[in-house]
Amino acid sequence: MRYIQIPTTITYKDLVEKCSLSPSSYKTITFNNKNVKKIRELLSEKPQKGEEVGSFSYVSKSNFYFIRTKALQTSCFLPVLNDVEYAVPILPMVFKDFKLRKGDILISKDANIGETAYLNEDLPNFMISGGIVKLRFPEDIKYYVFAFMKSEFFRNQIDLMVSRGATIRHAKTLWLDAEIPFPNQQNKEEIVKFVTLLTKAIIRKEAEICLKDDRIVNLIENELKNNQSPRKYQYSYPTINELQNSNRLDTSLFCEDFREKDFKISNYSYGYSTITQLNFEISRGQNLQVSCIGKSIYKDTKNNNYYALFLPTHITRYGTIEKIIYLGNPLNLKTLKKGDIIFGAEGFKKGRSILITDDLKRTVTNIHGIILHHKDNNFLLSVFVRCFLNYLRDEKIIDYLAVGGQGGSLAQRYWDALKIPNFPGDKQKEIAKHYYTPVTYDSNKLNLNNFEQEDIRITDLDGILQLD
Known part of the structure; x- marks a missing residue:
């Protein structure tokens, strides 16, 4: 917006040419x-x-x-x-x-x-x-x-x-x-090349994020498909006991699509666990209402004394954050720790999640975000669970479990219905590396000649979180 100029006065000639009394008609880019x-x-x-x-x-x-x-x-x-x-x-x-x-x-x-x-x-x-x-x-x-x-x-x-x-x-x-x-200065070719390299790097990373997300899905699909117990799936209508236990008639939990997808997980040969059985603690994010924490200042620019606010609506389907808001408040708010998972539980974007790493300090989310915290701080398990939760979203299982209108909500009382398969540790690690794998490099050694080659190397090794 700094290039937009708003004139303090206009001429009669301007008024005749524009045929408009709207102030926005006379703004110019300078x-x-x-x-x-x-x-x-x-x-x-x-x-x-x-x-x-x-x-x-x-x-x-x-x-x-x-x-x-x-x-x-x-x-x-x-x-x-x-x-x-x-x-x-x-x-x-x-x-x-x-x-x-x-x-x-x-x-x-x-x-x-x-x-x-x-x-x-x-x-x-x-x-x-x-x-x-x-x-x-x-x-x-x-x-x-x-x-x-x-x-x-x-x-x-x-x-x-x-x-x-x-x-x-x-x-x-x-x-x-x-x-x-x-550019019109002496090194104009270098400037064009520099902008070109940066643009190509961003495009390369976005494409790699999509590719690594597909790899995660394929690894999960193949592990489930190749390790099924002998029992075969056969759809059946809900029993009286199932209806009574669910206490719901307005639900998709008894439709054939959900039952078949749910069976694929429950029939996994190594079994499955719920979130609580995996020793995760489930809680809501910080209530940011004025009645709870008083007045706050919200800014789009980074301030080290402010909290970094990760809103569930700003989480992408790939488990990255597209926008960070900085919140100024004198109180000690409920912050997130390394390994915590933010899960968007409400609305049309519900089911999107992101992992908090040790790179993020003084980070909070709002009450619309569910926080999953592993009590034993098992970071690898947290990465895997985040990846599998995203798989459940892609499979529409999160939608099936949600209740209410306007996109619905996955209330905390329904979390025990989410099944996480007990993948072997090696398989969890293989899946997790595509989402979180930090790669070190010396930025001081980068120049116009070696930037693209080094960026290709790093892009191939980095996880989704590092590529964002």
Whole structure:
């Protein structure tokens, strides 16, 4: 926002040209560097706009997918394609091949205007919605340009170009006039290379996070599948005793899908345990209401004297945190310890979890977060349990157990219904390393020549938490 200038006065000529009395119509972007080029001047090919298919074309399963504008998110360099809310399966006959390939950049011109994403792989079975435009830039500048398109500086430009007032705003082709600044000093090639390397590193790490998350799921699936007791699954309707014990009729616990997935865990040859049997203590996070802790100060910038607030709504599906809020309060609040797990227990994002490591000090969560603390401080077990809880979320088991509307809630009294298989220690370690494996390196020895090679090495070895 520091580049936005608001004039103190306007001329009659300005008023006639704009035909607007809204103060926002007269805001401008001002910066010193005049070595700029518009997006339209940098493109190597004509932009390609997507098409709509209509919700009647949505299906539950398909080999063809429709990318919606919400797949392009501020916190991600890559589009979110592993959720049917963002990439919807569609009927094959409505699919149109947009020849989406690695290196393409997508920009949203509707709704979340100005959001962009980089395609890190060819997507022959995906098409883009009418609110998305495919862009292609020359190879030598595409990472540099994309870095600026992901910045607040770029989105501020788009924001000022698009008129306000409508429920859904449309940028049409106005974004083509957004400007990208280029360095104009003697070492300008080095600056472009430096920004390019950093951008490629972020993209590389996001892709590796997705890959390691898939590895965790596959390891869990294979361990369960390959170590089943001889007993075979057969669905049966609930008995009177089961209904009485559950004390619930409005539940999915008796549906075939839940019972089959639950059987796969309970039939594991080494057995299973509940969270409490594994010696975890279950509690709620800190109540942050004024009536409980008094007034607090909330900031987006880091302050060493403030608490780091991890909100469950800011936990990603990969077990990372996309935003940290810093909370100033004079009281001794309930802080988290190494090995603690924050589990989002409420709402549409329930089931997302993150592990607290020794790198985080003075960290708290709110009352909507469940805290799992291992009484014997078994860090490896905590890492494994966090990974398996995420697997249960992906399998919709958390949704089946939840109660209530607005996404539901997994109350503490239902935690004993969660089954954690007793994987051997070696298997737990193999799973855990993909989520938490710190790798040491000497940043002082990094330079433009060896950065990419060293970053590739570290990215391959690091766990998900370290890659974030």
